[in-house]
Amino acid sequence: MLSAYDEYYGRVSRAQVARIAAISGLRPASVLDVGSGPGPVSLAFAELGARTFSLVDSSERALEKARLSLARFADSPGAPLSVSTAVADIESLEAIPDGGFDLVAFGHCLNEVGRGDDRVGRRLAIARRAARAVAPGGAALVMDPATLAASRDSIALRDALLAEGWTVRAPCTFPGPCPALAAGPTQTCHDEAPWDVPPEVGRLASEAGLDRDLIKMSWFILSPPPRRAEALPGEAEPRPSGGAYRVVSMPMLNKGGRVRYLLCGPGGRFPFSARRDDEAARAGGFFSLGRYELISVDEPEPREGGWGFGARTAIRRLGSLAHAGRDGIGCSDVR
Numbered sequence: 001m002l003s004a005y006d007e008y009y010g011r012v013s014r015a016q017v018a019r020i021a022a023i024s025g026l027r028p029a030s031v032l033d034v035g036s037g038p039g040p041v042s043l044a045f046a047e048l049g050a051r052t053f054s055l056v057d058s059s060e061r062a063l064e065k066a067r068l069s070l071a072r073f074a075d076s077p078g079a080p081l082s083v084s085t086a087v088a089d090i091e092s093l094e095a096i097p098d099g100g101f102d103l104v105a106f107g108h109c110l111n112e113v114g115r116g117d118d119r120v121g122r123r124l125a126i127a128r129r130a131a132r133a134v135a136p137g138g139a140a141l142v143m144d145p146a147t148l149a150a151s152r153d154s155i156a157l158r159d160a161l162l163a164e165g166w167t168v169r170a171p172c173t174f175p176g177p178c179p180a181l182a183a184g185p186t187q188t189c190h191d192e193a194p195w196d197v198p199p200e201v202g203r204l205a206s207e208a209g210l211d212r213d214l215i216k217m218s219w220f221i222l223s224p225p226p227r228r229a230e231a232l233p234g235e236a237e238p239r240p241s242g243g244a245y246r247v248v249s250m251p252m253l254n255k256g257g258r259v260r261y262l263l264c265g266p267g268g269r270f271p272f273s274a275r276r277d278d279e280a281a282r283a284g285g286f287f288s289l290g291r292y293e294l295i296s297v298d299e300p301e302p303r304e305g306g307w308g309f310g311a312r313t314a315i316r317r318l319g320s321l322a323h324a325g326r327d328g329i330g331c332s333d334v335r
């Protein structure tokens with residue numbers, strides 16, 4: 001089962017970390033990998049240049065597999081790694097060491113902590129302890145599944161951390177409580193993108209009868225208080241007066257013939273639309289916007305509680321992920 005996890009979901013987790021790094025510019029040198037399992041999150045950050053790792057999990061067999069994978073990676077020229085592992089319950093006090101890690105990563109493990117009404121509180125307690133392990137200027141990464149329930153819990157944790165003075169560094173540019181969570185129990189926000197599926201994963205997916213042409217996840221990069229967040233590489237461009245907005249939906253066509261996206265940023269979460277035959281919008285790149293792209297919009301037209309693409313409107317693409325691709329709503333699969 002562990003090998004099956006590593007061969008299948010391990011590769012999904014690695015692709016997810018690669019996408020998060022592409023969107024956010026996140027490039028830690030040292031990583032505390034909490035709930036590491038067989039180590040795909042650490043391996044993905046090793047591929048991105050990290051060299052110091054501390055992994056924590058309740059399963060010694062998973063940690064053994066992680067040590068092997070990282071040792072294999074370390075054999076490649078120029079990749080000496082420092083790796084330590086510890087068996088611990090991540091809710092225990094000793095699970096999270098004090099220390100200066102650039103990144104404390106929670107890859108698909110916080111969602112496994114608690115099922116009752118106290119689950120977000122229990123996850124919050126773990127994240128609070130993680131704050132001690134984050135070096136000045138560092139961050140925590142929370143990566144959870146994209147299902148409605150899991151992503152709403154993930155957002156609830158984000159909001160609880162913000163209420164305690166944490167700063168969300170990516171993907172949100174809206175610094176307040178998540179508007180999607182407040183919009184009602186059927187609403188959520190998650191990342192989703194086409195994936196060039198590795199052949200091994202494709203084979204396992206077809207044998208197991210799983211759909212696998214997208215990667216989907218909820219994720220947040222957050223800095224603990226009281227440090228002020230520094231700009232992430234890739235977000236270093238000065239923001240125009242309108243601010244930076246994340247595209248948080250697929251394109252949707254309404255009965256009036258307008259294509260509409262949801263944007264989320266300093267002004268909240270609201271629609272941005274254009275007529276589907278609007279040539280200026282086409283030339284301006286409106287119809288090729290992808291989920292989780294970071295944009296600014298010059299001179300949008302106020303419209304229906306949001307913005308329309310008008311004659312003087314211009315879209316500027318910010319950040320390092322130029323085009324996230326088309327995607328679709330719906331997530332029958334966990335991730």
Ligand SMILES: C[S@@+](CC[C@H](N)C(=O)[O-])C[C@H]1O[C@@H](n2cnc3c(N)ncnc32)[C@H](O)[C@@H]1O
Nearest residue numbers: 013035036037057058088089090107108109112
């Ligand atoms: C779904 S796997 C995620 C593995 C890897 N981080 C990833 O992103 O693919 C969840 C891991 O969290 C670990 N885990 C869950 N609850 C835990 C707990 N309370 N204490 C320690 N480890 C825990 C499990 O043993 C498992 O290895």
